[in-house]
Amino acid sequence: MVFIDMCLGKKTPFTPVWLMRQAGRYLSEYQATRKQAGDFLSLCKNPLLASEVTLQPVEILNVDAAILFSDILVIPMEMGMELGFFAKEGPKFAKPLESQKDLNQLSDKAASRLGYVYETLQIVREKLPKDKALIGFCGAPWTLATYMIEGEGSKTYAKSKKILYTNPQFLHKLLTKITENLQDYLEAQIKAGANAVMVFDSWAGALEESAYFEFGWEYCKQIATYLKKKYPQIPIILFPKGIVSLEKIDGDFDVFGVDWSMPLRKAKAILGDRYVLQGNLEPCRLYNQTQMLEGTKEILDLMKNSRHIFNLGHGMLPDLPRENAIKLVEFVHQYTQNK
Numbered sequence: 001m002v003f004i005d006m007c008l009g010k011k012t013p014f015t016p017v018w019l020m021r022q023a024g025r026y027l028s029e030y031q032a033t034r035k036q037a038g039d040f041l042s043l044c045k046n047p048l049l050a051s052e053v054t055l056q057p058v059e060i061l062n063v064d065a066a067i068l069f070s071d072i073l074v075i076p077m078e079m080g081m082e083l084g085f086f087a088k089e090g091p092k093f094a095k096p097l098e099s100q101k102d103l104n105q106l107s108d109k110a111a112s113r114l115g116y117v118y119e120t121l122q123i124v125r126e127k128l129p130k131d132k133a134l135i136g137f138c139g140a141p142w143t144l145a146t147y148m149i150e151g152e153g154s155k156t157y158a159k160s161k162k163i164l165y166t167n168p169q170f171l172h173k174l175l176t177k178i179t180e181n182l183q184d185y186l187e188a189q190i191k192a193g194a195n196a197v198m199v200f201d202s203w204a205g206a207l208e209e210s211a212y213f214e215f216g217w218e219y220c221k222q223i224a225t226y227l228k229k230k231y232p233q234i235p236i237i238l239f240p241k242g243i244v245s246l247e248k249i250d251g252d253f254d255v256f257g258v259d260w261s262m263p264l265r266k267a268k269a270i271l272g273d274r275y276v277l278q279g280n281l282e283p284c285r286l287y288n289q290t291q292m293l294e295g296t297k298e299i300l301d302l303m304k305n306s307r308h309i310f311n312l313g314h315g316m317l318p319d320l321p322r323e324n325a326i327k328l329v330e331f332v333h334q335y336t337q338n339k
Contacts, residue, residue, distance in 0.1 A: 003064040003133040004195055007235030007254050009276055009307050015300065015336035016064040017329050018135070021315030022057035023069050026322055029056050040085045044070050045116045051123035058132055060322070061329045065133040065196070066124055068189070070117055072139025072200060075181055076148050078110035089152075096151035096159070103174055111184035118192035125193030136194030138185055140201035140240070141178040141223075142216035145171065148178075157206045164207075164215060171215060179219045183226045190227070190234055198237035198257070199223060205242015213248055216240065221251035228252045237278060241314065246270040260313020264302055272306055280313035281328075286320045292328055300335055 003016040023030055033053050037043035044050060054069040073091050077083040082094035097103060107113075125134050146160045147153070154160070163171050186197045199220050204212055217240065224236045239257030249256065249271060258267045258279035267277055281299060285292045299310065310332045316325065 017310040025318035047119035067135040121192035136189030141219040196235040204240035224253040276307040278309040
């Protein structure tokens with residue numbers, strides 16, 4: 001698998017490419033399958049339909065890896081929090097965490113309740129061409145903690161930050177509990193057929209540097225260390241979106257995801273000798289094919305002869321033209337062939 005070889009720093013015949021949120025509303029096939037499921041959560045819990053949308057981008061775009069179709073919030077949901085998805089509002093927890101009592105009621109066995117995820121992975125791995133990789137994933141502890149405390153997505157993260165600065169012990173206990181559940185979850189994904197796993201810290205940019213490395217990055221590292229000891233052959237990708245400082249990045253993982261706001265040249269200079277880099281085209285460039293190809297060529301030229309997986313600097317948007325996504329993958333493959 002070209003994608004796995006590159007994750008492990010091996011020489012490849014071309015630069016592998018996949019796109020975050022590659023299974024999504026910009027594909028009419030996805031919209032039809034989701035309609036069949038009824039709602040988003042029902043789609044996540046239906047292995048036949050979830051496997052179908054996981055495979056669609058591989059078949060349509062010819063990307064080098066499929067990524068599990070699921071949601072980061074299935075872990076807190078299976079830890080015992082009531083979750084709902086609402087049109088134009090997004091996910092919400094009925095009762096956000098407020099006290100030690102709430103924390104004590106959270107389950108340590110969430111991974112054991114996620115059989116529908118593992119079944120999806122098994123179906124996908126069975127149907128996926130042998131040269132294509134399958135990526136499992138989870139949300140990072142800090143990102144999940146913000147949802148569990150705020151009850152929904154937030155622009156200020158005021159409740160989470162208030163706890164961080166007034167009751168850090170509580171937050172560390174919550175992060176530890178989430179981390180232990182995530183370690184079991186990703187391990188089960190690997191056993192179900194995932195060839196690599198990725199940790200999304202979507203709200204890394206919400207914290208100042210010192211706070212992020214204590215309450216965010218430290219727990220991502222713990223997950224990576226746990227998995228690497230048991231599964232050294234499985235690549236681990238960490239993606240702290242919005243992080244500004246790279247000098248303190250360390251840990252036992254393979255690939256560092258670079259978001260679109262971080263200059264790739266900077267990431268290459270600081271991290272390129274230690275980690276494979278993944279990223280980082282600004283997703284909105286896909287609205288215009290000329291802009292898309294210009295930005296793509298710039299990234300590929302910068303990363304020529306370097307360890308690099310091409311991706312967007314965040315996820316596909318619902319109204320991006322599918323023909324541009326197809327063209328993007330084709331261009332990356334052709335431009336870097338026998339590079």
